[in-house]
Amino acid sequence: MKFSLKNKVALITGGGSGIGQAISKTFAQQGAYVHIIELNSENADATIAEIEKSNGQAESHSCDVSNQSQVQKVVANILNKHAINILVNNAGIAHVGNVEGTSEEDLDRLYAVNIKGVYNCIHAAIPHMKKSGGVILNMVSIAGSVAVADRFAYSMTKGAALAMTYSVAKDYLDCNIRCNSISPARIHTPFVDGFLNKNYPNNVEEMFDKLSKTQPIGRMGKPEEVANLALYLCSDEAAFITGTDFPIDGGFIKLNG
Template sequence: MSKFSLQGKNAIITGAGSGIGRAIALVFAEAKANVQVLDLNKEAANEVVLEIEAAGGTAQSHACDVSNQTEVKKVIDAIAENHTIDILVNNAGIAHVGNLEGTTEADLDRIYAVNVKGVYNGMLACVPYMKKSGGVILNMASVASAVGIADRFAYSMSKGAVLTMTLSVAKDYVKEGIRCNCISPGRVHTPFVDGFIAKNYPGEEKEMFEKLSATQPIGRMGQPEEIANLALFLCSDEAGFITGTDYPIDGGFIKLNT
């Protein structure tokens, strides 16, 4: 068996219909995991499954609103009827632009429901199964978990919570054989970024893309596959000695900008 193989493991990935989640699903499938593709958009989840199957992998798709605890538990319980719960990647998340005064109560509640409660719901549904034979949880945090980012009040709040939830779960369940870590990406080039630029800076897409890329000291945005490769390592047996740790993958953003 090659290094970083996930053969024989079942991996649940939320928000896997696009962007970083899709990249993680494809990389995990290439590493021989059976991948459970969860996304609010069932059609997008189905497309990822077709990509995986076309490449010779195995995967199943599930429509899932991570902010709905009942729905999350129903999906996880259904998966557990036929598969072990070996890996959970809490990737689903949404963004918000605005400082404190530019964040309404509705904005805060919306971000909390997906980015904080969604991670909680995923872990709450999976941990009872993982306690039986161990498992790995990987949460998607952000550079905003560690440093202040202008006009990202609600988003930063949510990603700070992801970091501390990760540490808490890692400590509480280490003796149960459950590892829990998180990844903190900087700016990553995804369809979401392209859509954000097109919506907010029409006619200035090229200039704004270059400006955002330049905020990373390395001089470019990350690629989803780069995040996925780190996720693969942290969820593999080769990372068996790693838990309770946050991994920035940010082109030097945190250390070289502060």
């Protein structure tokens, strides 16, 4: 079976909702034993239940990726059972605002999760991946490589995650470790629904349609579509791919304007 992850162990951060949940479920369906790192234990447990209902194998770990000691403890506990073959750095938080609308607290909060969180997980897992190889996949964003209005801090953090992707791929070529990233445009996740309900409670449908049409293809992406790309990049079929960013953007980068 192509794109099989049988006998692979995958660690997925932020795997309890949105894109992370879709990746967790897809990887489990393809045979991986999935470890979910998730701050929201309720979301993680719900995802685990769905995976197990479909005869998949998964377990969750409550952990704040911005806390290095917590990450190291979780990774050590997993490694006591088995090796980690795949690391997906998906956990992240968003922020809307230009530089004037970004406070020091905003910047520190985004740095802690979107940059330090990625670093913490790679730093904890890679010494063990060096023994038998592995795959690291970072969830970036089109905002990390093209200008998006009012995304100053978010774009900064995603640009950093993109640079980390290239650096890790270069430094660990001889260790049989591949490192790539995915850059989604607007994906229909619970975050989008929450944003619309909070900011546009009286015209949610109209704003949803407006946001959808900012993608040249005419709609938002689906978490499952991102998960399918992640599956390919973490499978053996992608063994010749490293140090590359993959936009999944409905034509946003090349066809807008």
